[in-house]
Amino acid sequence: MFQSSKEIEDKIKTNYINALADPLFKKVVNSLDIDEHEKIINTTKIQDTVIELNNCKNCKCLANCKNSNQGYVCYPEVYNDQIKFKYIPCKYKKELLKQEENKMTREKELDNASMKDLETNDKARINVIKWITKFIKEYDNSKKNKGLYLHGNFGSGKTYIIAAAFNELKKSGFTTEIVYFPTLLRDLKANFDELEGTISSLENVDLLLIDDIGAESVTKWSRDEILGTLLQTRMNSYKTTFFTSNYTIDELENHLSNKTDKVEAARIIERIKVLTDDLQLQGENRRK
Numbered sequence: 001m002f003q004s005s006k007e008i009e010d011k012i013k014t015n016y017i018n019a020l021a022d023p024l025f026k027k028v029v030n031s032l033d034i035d036e037h038e039k040i041i042n043t044t045k046i047q048d049t050v051i052e053l054n055n056c057k058n059c060k061c062l063a064n065c066k067n068s069n070q071g072y073v074c075y076p077e078v079y080n081d082q083i084k085f086k087y088i089p090c091k092y093k094k095e096l097l098k099q100e101e102n103k104m105t106r107e108k109e110l111d112n113a114s115m116k117d118l119e120t121n122d123k124a125r126i127n128v129i130k131w132i133t134k135f136i137k138e139y140d141n142s143k144k145n146k147g148l149y150l151h152g153n154f155g156s157g158k159t160y161i162i163a164a165a166f167n168e169l170k171k172s173g174f175t176t177e178i179v180y181f182p183t184l185l186r187d188l189k190a191n192f193d194e195l196e197g198t199i200s201s202l203e204n205v206d207l208l209l210i211d212d213i214g215a216e217s218v219t220k221w222s223r224d225e226i227l228g229t230l231l232q233t234r235m236n237s238y239k240t241t242f243f244t245s246n247y248t249i250d251e252l253e254n255h256l257s258n259k260t261d262k263v264e265a266a267r268i269i270e271r272i273k274v275l276t277d278d279l280q281l282q283g284e285n286r287r288k
C-alpha cells in the first residue's frame with residue numbers, strides 16, 4: 001500500500017519517540033546539540049550506536065567484540081549542522097593502538113641505535129660497553145661466540161646497547177633479530193600455523209636477542225616447547241644468543257619454575273649460562 005510522505009514522516013517520528021524510552025538512546029540524543037528534526041531522521045543509526053554501546057558494557061576483551069567494526073563504536077557527532085557518524089575506539093582498542101604506536105616508536109629507536117651514541121660517562125655502563133665493543137671486534141659466525149645475559153632495572157638501556165651492537169654487525173652482513181619475548185609468545189599462539197616457520201627463522205639467525213625474558217606468563221608450552229627447544233637448537237649449532245631481563249639469573253630461574261617445575265627451569269638456566277656471559281646494567285630510567 002502506498003504511503004504518503006507525511007505518513008512516512010509520522011512513522012519515523014513515532015519510532016523516534018518510542019526510542020526515547022531507552023535511557024541510553026535518550027542520553028546519546030541529548031548530547032547532540034542540534035535541532036530535533038536531524039535527530040529524528042537519524043533514529044535508526046543512533047539505535048545502532050546504542051546497540052554497540054550495550055555490547056561494550058559486558059565486553060571482556062577485544063577478541064569478544066560484537067560490533068560491526070571490531071574495537072569501535074559508530075558514534076554520532078554534530079558537524080556543520082548535520083549528524084555525522086564516526087568510529088570511536090573502545091578502551092581495549094585504544095590500549096592496542098597505544099601498544100602498537102609504542103612498538104613502532106621503539107622499533108624505530110632500535111633500528112637507529114648506534115655505538116657512537118652510547119653514553120660512556122656512566123660508570124655503571126662502562127663494563128657492559130667494554131664487553132660489547134670487544135664482542136663486535138672479535139665476532140666470527142663460523143666460531144662459537146658467547147652472547148650476553150644483560151640484566152638490570154627497567155629503562156636502563158639494556159636493549160638499546162645490544163641493538164647498537166647488532167646494527168654495527170649488520171654492516172658486515174651478519175643477520176640479526178630482536179624479539180620481545182612476551183609478544184613473541186602471544187603472536188605464536190595467535191598464528192599457530194606460522195609457528196614452525198617463525199621458530200626456524202629464530203633458530204638460524206646469526207645473532208638473536210630475546211628481549212625482556214621473565215616478563216612473560218610462564219606455561220609448560222612457552223618454557224619447554226618454545227624457549228627450551230629454541231635455546232637447545234641454537235646451542236647445538238653455535239648460534240650467538242643475547243638476553244635482556246629485569247631479573248638476575250637466579251631470579252629468572254625462580255620465575256621459570258613457576259614455583260613447582262624446578263628441574264625444567266634449571267635446564268633452561270643451564271642453557272642460558274652456556275650461551276652467555278652474565279652482566280648487570282643499573283642506571284636511571286632512560287624511558288622517562
